[in-house]
Amino acid sequence: MEPTGDRRPVCNELNLTANGHDDNLLVETEARIRGMTVDCTTIDFRCCRLDDEAMELLCQALVNNKSITTLDLRSNQIGETGAQHLARGLHESTIHKLLLGHNRLGDKGLKHLAGFLASSITLEVLDLSDNDIGEIGMRLLPSLSYKGHCAALDLTGNHIGVAGIRFLGDSGISRSLRILALGNNSIGDDGIISIGSFLWRSELWLLDVQSNGITGKGAFEFTRCLTGNRSLLRLSLKHNCIQDEGAREITRAIEHRQTPLYIDIIESASTEQTVVEDQPEHNEVTNEQAYSRLQNESNKENMEKLRRALLGGSPLTGVFDRRDFPWS
Template structure:
């Protein structure tokens, strides 16, 4: 090796040594430190070692006097930057914890340290513990804070509010000092934050705008709190990890989170497993994630009461994500046949290996028994007006003086009425997709989007089938076709798979809409009901189509409340006439329809 090479090598080694972290670890020693004598080994290590970048005390239990001794030893270490103090107060009284935290924080404040990582996870802080942390969090020591870990700290709504205020003050103080806060990682799972705590933290996230990871699973947050958080997530465009596993989004919460994805194109990990998204929530997510998000590596939507339709739509949404390595849909309501179809569909994708095993899927019927079809199967939320909460704007000062309501934890239950319960527009928009309609002429896409907006304009079979809204009797009578049934089938047959099926269903409903006022429309509705179930039986989708019709006709409660534009009484009338036909479907389908229809007469 030449002298020049040796020289370069030496300088490189020195640079590596300067950047290498040096610290002290007493991790998992299971020590009980009550006083200065008990913690003598830690203090000696701090006094002996000239450079201490981190101190790991994880897995021990620290008392007040012992914390004071460690704090004093920390005075000598302005280079200190990582406080790894998780699981440090086991069996300690609640009045000991804030005092111990004050002593540790005071030591770093006196040293003039510049902290980058603070980990206090797995400590029973609660609001009481936060009183010992607030001053420290506002101090210059935390102006450089990049990662904050408060997982499983029992903060509760009040502790969440206290944390929020402290971090907002920290941001203000750091900015005024000319060293803007650059917090990147925020972890606060298993803290029972509930809606009130979530709303408080949403204000903090709006102020920070630098977060790359937000991990807040298992916090009993419902759609009201989710809506507040969603508005704040949008203000953090550099988000790479978003984890709200095991909170209760429901369909409304899912819709709010789906809006976030447009504003966070750098997302690599998305975890909303066990969030009760339901099928409609899956549609919202799929539609939002299909475009862009090419950096996505993990998508966890397991255990969400998503049925087969939602699973397929999600597969379509992720098929062009080249970096996807984990795609979890396990524990949803696909049934055996649906699971096989999803696996088969995913197998066609280049990222097929990302799909995790579907070992714990349940049938759609089991999902319904467990409340999978009811977005309101939660305890009432008495804290806020839902509409006002869902429509929160980005005003950072909104509700600043709002008091914590201990009942603010759950969703409001809707009152029953005669409204239909249908899937959201995201479903039909997603399935009417050009990729499955290779035979369709180019102008079909515009017809789908615009529908039939001019009542006076003559209606064509194409417009009738592809419009998303029912037609008037005048439009029906003006149809430019000698054989309307044949004309409808000519349009529908241009589409395949789910698009074909949806066109059959909605063309049937459009005819059923007019069945009580037009014998011709009634005859067409009967024929189309028959054609739909012929197709369903042929493709082994009887249960799926049966349930979908029951939902569209307002006979079976679905995930999201929606006022149908169709005359449901007229559509049901056509169905009653259809099931009288001997050739209609099979006895199981007939009897099921008859059971639901008879309930209306009771």
Template sequence: RKARFPSGLVLARWWLSLLLARTDMLWRAAIVRRSTFVRRLTSLSPHLWSKIGQIDLQKTTSVDLCGKGLRATEMDAIALELSENTQLQRLDLTANGFGGDGAPAVSQIVRSCPTLEVLALGNNNLRAGVVTLAEALATHERLRVLHIQANVVGPSSVKTLATAIASAPGLEDLDLSSNAFGPVGGVAIAEALASSASASSLERLDLTACAVGMRGAVAIAQALSGEGVAHRLRSIEMTTNFIGPDGLSAFATMLMGNTTLEELSLSDNAIGELGDRDTGTCGQALAAALEMNQSLRVLDLTFNNLSAAATQALVAASARRAVPLELKF
């Protein structure tokens, strides 16, 4: 007698039941994982879930928590979650105001997330809390972008931060704007720029409204023109720093030997407030530098009350350049 095999219909029913069972098992597993995630977050902080929304902090590559009103204790909970994330690349904590008490949590995040590339910490009132961050930042190999604007960072704190920046091997974009750390901080930043590590990687620096003054501006300009250091800096913002004519002259000297800088903003720096004689002299020096320098593409000198002689000299020098230059007065 011939062996009897199941018909095609029976086999189809068997495969369908197997597929449905497998699908049901996967669905139940997903529900369990989701419910576990919800319980984990809600147990860490009663209000955290409602603030951050449905974000699995242990899985995502980009976390945007800008303006969520996070407190320092909630930052501890977030740091605990992110410490399990092995693929985090971007973290935005701008405008939360968790203060210096939240700095240890941010430091923990930096240490536990070696894949982190972009960190935004602006407007958080960190103050001396940046000192806590410094060591973690110095040893992080993949961090490319660091924004710490408007955090009331003082002179002593920025000195520690600058030392860490000097050791950061891959930092490309640094925003320290709106931290009035003054000339002492400006000199500290200059020393960091003169180091081989930061010089070889940093491409953008924003020091808008940091009150570095003439002393800080001269130190920074000298650091960017120092011999033996191969700089990659392409853009520097020095708006509203009260650098005066002497500061402008220092940047003019720097431009004569610099071959990488493409954008320079010296807007609102009281360059023309000492009279036509001083402004005209430094304007002539800057004009000579512009003819020699062929890398600069944008120069912002707005709100400086420049003398007519200085303006004319700069326009004439710009016209004689082989590379076009956008001059802003």
């Protein structure tokens, strides 16, 4: 706890991870968040089995709260009604980072949050992974672009499909994003090609499309769109169907790109030797020459360049120090 002169003390983080759903604990937490004791900047309620009823009590404390900048509610049981309570609690908040991964929001829950997402001018990091969001929910994404500057969006593990990708491209959010996670969404070749059609006008630094059934053909068509793009520094294609010839085609597509691009194509493979020895099944790139050439084009100096770009107090700082994303 830090002294703040004449003001109330500031508790940087209230961490109640894995404490379970306890009404007495929630009542006490509500009182603390309301400012009766301290101001908190980070609230961590991961893995607490919070359901819609618990969210009603918790979110009463969030109304008009201006001190909380990070709210972590990952891995709970928050559904449509809980999302409605959350939207009311966050109505006039100054949240920078909202982490809702591994809940039960669905398209209807996201609809309740659309008003907050449209009005927030502070939200920079949004985690909606594993929330059963589909094409209908993706139609709501344009609301993020009205006033906000959302820089990192995680939609991993939903079922947005090709149609959802197209809605994403039509929304203005694609222009403000720096990090976009779309792994395990069944977008296939058509989806990755659709991303390429709007990537030229974006300033993405990192794109994750792992586990999407993308073949070498789709990856080649996508990387061919990157010729005029100078912002993308890292592309994750792990757990797809690229194969050796696909790796060679990707290399040909980016060899004249002005900015080097680091591509993750094989799970846990850091050298060509491990690729040959392990013979990974996910992308089936087992040819040492194909992988080595791709890695030569994928200049690892980009990692340092990206770290430098993330310095300066951004919520995205340390993105690669904690695997791929700031909420990992």
